[in-house]
Amino acid sequence: MNRLTDFFYHLRTKIAFFPTLISVTGLAFAFLMIYLEQLNISASLIKVAPSLVIDDTDTAKTILSTLIGGLISLTVFSFSMVMVLLNQASSNFSPRVLPGIISDEKHQIVLGLYIGTILYNIFILISIEPTENSYQTPGFSVLTGIILTVLCLAAFIYFIHHISQTIQVGNILLKIKRRTTIEIENIVEQQEEKTLSFSETTHWHAYEITKSGYFYGILNADLLKLCIKNETKILVQLFKGQFILDGTIAFLAEKPIDKKLIEEIMDTLLFSHEELVGENYMYGFRQISEIGVKAMSPGINDPGTALNTIDYLTTLFIDLMKKAEFEYLTDNHGTNWVQIKCVKFPEVLFNVMATYRQYCKHDITVMRKLLYMLKTLTAHVINSNQLKEIETEIEQLRKDAKLNIENKRDLSKLDSEFISWS
Incomplete structure (x- = not known):
């Protein structure tokens, strides 16, 4: 950008x-x-x-x-x-x-x-x-x-x-899913063309942000040019979509830099007073889960839509598991100059599951669908950490179901194969 x-x-x-x-x-x-x-x-x-x-x-x-x-x-x-x-x-x-x-x-x-x-x-x-x-x-x-x-x-x-x-809710969900899929696939495609190596950042110099607002992106070309020109690598500590307060650590630099360069780097970090979707794939997960949870509210009472949102989230989670924990800005020679922190798969999975478990824990159909989604994800894991997090969510889902669903026959169907009728 x-x-x-x-x-x-x-x-x-x-x-x-x-x-x-x-x-x-x-x-x-x-x-x-x-x-x-x-x-x-x-x-x-x-x-x-x-x-x-x-x-x-x-x-x-x-x-x-x-x-x-x-x-x-x-x-x-x-x-x-x-x-x-x-x-x-x-x-x-x-x-x-x-x-x-x-x-x-x-x-x-x-x-x-x-x-x-x-x-x-x-x-x-x-x-x-x-x-x-x-x-x-x-x-x-x-x-x-x-x-x-x-x-x-x-x-x-x-x-x-x-x-x-x-x-129509189906078209809205499809549009959000397509946009989010494209954003994730672009990141995955770029990371496959790059090396994921980066310098050790333990003793790097920290610099605080002098702005406040929602962080929504980086001027990649400008930031990369500054790093190459001044021969310093940096680690951006901010997450897209995060509300940043004045005084928050914005980035770590490989070596001490002067005030002018600090201001130039800060100018490449984009902030807004409102949430902007931009290139932030996290909003796709958030929007779809919000639609699903709202569909379960007493005023709308549309569990079919909630089931549909879980289908779209399943495909997005499979794509997200392919993404690395960091993004990089790389020069023409393949050198990574900037490392950008990203929200990890376990955090996204927890936020989505915690939301659904809270508002859908009394509905056996939705709970079965969530369990089916988690079992599906176990077949697409990239590493053991992802599998561990999914198994933890499965355990928590079963625990909430047992506490909130009183019908024993319903509970006996929790682990059975889910056949969608919506």
């Missing part, structure tokens, strides 16, 4: 990103058409296809006014649907899924098309000016406005279809 990528990512996640770009495009297109009208493009079109050109000024003004009013109503209705969608997603699933829905480019493009067409029609309407005792009618521009409005109607139909698909 570099500064340009980081800036574009922040900009891209805003709901007004594509609408702004398309609106500016619509405005520029309107001025282009006004210029072409001054070159009598409408007169040329009348000679070729007179039936397509509106040459009556009053009719053109009426049509444009009607299109503008209709598109404004359509825009208001569409924005209202997006707000309802966000409210429903926040209430039924998790507030963490909102950034993914807001940044959906399909929604933004449709809304941008509405606004861009409105601006186009407004400026074409304004361009109809009196010329002596008559009006110069921009017939071709009016025809273009009608075509753009028809496209908006088609986009609205697509918008209704897409928004009805977006709110």
Whole structure:
């Protein structure tokens, strides 16, 4: 990640990103058409296809006014649907899924098309000016406005279809799972191309952070360049997604460094006052587990969704077990200059299991599914430490089940093979 990528990512996640770009495009297109009208493009079109050109000024003004009013109503209705969608997603699933829905480019493009067409029609309407005792009618521009409005109607139909698909929990889970899988696979692919060796850091020099907020990433290229230039290796002590307080140890340096270099390194560490998904795969596990736990609440009471979330978590855990405990920034010669601490598999597994055990311990179906997930993970372990942690979670799961499920027949089915019926 570099500064340009980081800036574009922040900009891209805003709901007004594509609408702004398309609106500016619509405005520029309107001025282009006004210029072409001054070159009598409408007169040329009348000679070729007179039936397509509106040459009556009053009719053109009426049509444009009607299109503008209709598109404004359509825009208001569409924005209202997006707000309802966000409210429903926040209430039924998790507030963490909102950034993914807001940044959906399909929604933004449709809304941008509405606004861009409105601006186009407004400026074409304004361009109809009196010329002596008559009006110069921009017939071709009016025809273009009608075509753009028809496209908006088609986009609205697509918008209704897409928004009805977006709110379905299965599609939300699939989108989160795909994004998280890609993030983990990218890390695993990079680590396979690198050596995982690094210098001993016991006696390295520690430097405190002078910022506070959620740590969400590193400007990799800038940090690597600083380390190579100053011939010093560093160990970043911060975890992505962690809320950092002023005074926390930010990194360890191989040798003492001056104040200027400390500030330059600190500038490569990215902080925000709100949680950002970014490239943090941890949020995938968090979002899916939150959806599963919320589905088990009395207000929603949807154990089928909880079972589905466990399926997706199983595949993500299998991918996560392939990832090393550290990430590295490496130069072209294969030398690791920066070591970055990452949340380990046991910690992720514990956080997910502790959440599910707390809220699902009375439901034998969900408990069986969790046990089935853990047994599945034992067949994909990379080392003995992972197996030990999974066996510990299996033991704790059985303990909670015995304490909270009173029906002996239900308990007898806990270890039997799980056949999903959801």
